[in-house]
Amino acid sequence: MIILDDFKKVEIKVGEVTEVEEISESEKMLKLTVDFGSETRTIFSGLKKWYSRESLVNKKFLFVTNLEPRVMSFGTSEGMILAVDTPEKPILLIPAEDAPVGSGVK
Numbered sequence: 001m002i003i004l005d006d007f008k009k010v011e012i013k014v015g016e017v018t019e020v021e022e023i024s025e026s027e028k029m030l031k032l033t034v035d036f037g038s039e040t041r042t043i044f045s046g047l048k049k050w051y052s053r054e055s056l057v058n059k060k061f062l063f064v065t066n067l068e069p070r071v072m073s074f075g076t077s078e079g080m081i082l083a084v085d086t087p088e089k090p091i092l093l094i095p096a097e098d099a100p101v102g103s104g105v106k
Helices: 004-008
Strands: 012-022 030-035 040-045 060-064 070-072 075-077 083-085 090-092
Touching: 040 075
Parallel strands: none
Antiparallel strands: 012 030, 012 060, 030 040, 070 075, 083 090
């Protein structure tokens, strides 16, 4: 269990994926370029098995944006895309209505 103050530390924002690249040296990873309005970030995610470039580009999803950057062999990841973990595949979280990029979740 965590207390509410701990949860409030997590920064979740709407981001729009503007570019997707397959990482050839990884069976799982995709490199996402994500627009958050005031900045663009690179986020690596293990979605290659379930999601194509076309299913991600120009779509808005929810991201954790205040994680410590994670250095990987093929680059640095500057956040995390949020998904529901199901037995079939991860289901990416999207805003129920159109929301501006950079909007925060309360």
